Amino acid sequence: KAGVTQTPRYLIKTRGQQVTLSCSPISGHRSVSWYQQTPGQGLQFLFEYFSETQRNKGNFPGRFSGRQFSNSRSEMNVSTLELGDSALYLCASSTRDVQETQYFGPGTRLLVL
Amino acid sequence: KQEVTQIPAALSVPEGENLVLNCSFTDSAIYNLQWFRQDPGKGLTSLLLIQSSQREQTSGRLNASLDKSSGRSTLYIAASQPGDSATYLCAVRLGNQGGKLIFGQGTELSVKP
Numbered sequence: 001k002a003g004v005t006q007t008p009r010y011l012i013k014t015r016g017q018q019v020t021l022s023c024s025p026i027s028g029h030r031s032v033s034w035y036q037q038t039p040g041q042g043l044q045f046l047f048e049y050f051s052e053t054q055r056n057k058g059n060f061p062g063r064f065s066g067r068q069f070s071n072s073r074s075e076m077n078v079s080t081l082e083l084g085d086s087a088l089y090l091c092a093s094s095t096r097d098v099q100e101t102q103y104f105g106p107g108t109r110l111l112v113l
Numbered sequence: 114k115q116e117v118t119q120i121p122a123a124l125s126v127p128e129g130e131n132l133v134l135n136c137s138f139t140d141s142a143i144y145n146l147q148w149f150r151q152d153p154g155k156g157l158t159s160l161l162l163i164q165s166s167q168r169e170q171t172s173g174r175l176n177a178s179l180d181k182s183s184g185r186s187t188l189y190i191a192a193s194q195p196g197d198s199a200t201y202l203c204a205v206r207l208g209n210q211g212g213k214l215i216f217g218q219g220t221e222l223s224v225k226p
Binding site for chain 2: 004035044055058088100102105106
């Protein structure tokens, strides 16, 4: 089975712009979660989608949003980028069952100038 | 609020040593605990998943234990190799929050040849 894929792998944006990141889960997985990783804050949960519905949301401002499509692919969007949004954005997929392992993609490295 | 702590933050050992990484969490009402490995600039690789009802899991040279009542987990690495050099992260999953994982800050391991 192919693993979790994320596109693009690297992005450079300027403050005020917006960005969309994409995540394709492992085939058959219906849950997709997003995380932000920074040196100072570590890994922080952004949100989780299951069957096109947001099931859980972390403590991030409304500039961070996401969605999930009927094929389980997910996108996250960050509007009005700030310097502090520079981070590695990781998505993870799993089956519906919360007992199951979460599998992570390689991440998208976002640099905001 | 669940908090996850990993000690030590960094560890350097000579090749061949057995070592133990520690993870503690403040709320024992977890669903499961997962250990991950992260190589620099890369995504997370799942190592072991321990359900709340289990005491330990083993995979090759790795053994993870879980003591829910004391809020602790350990990852034991036998006969360490330079290829084990990476950051090791533990994460807990709460039963009432779907797929959300709460991560520790990680232990950066360096195994010297």
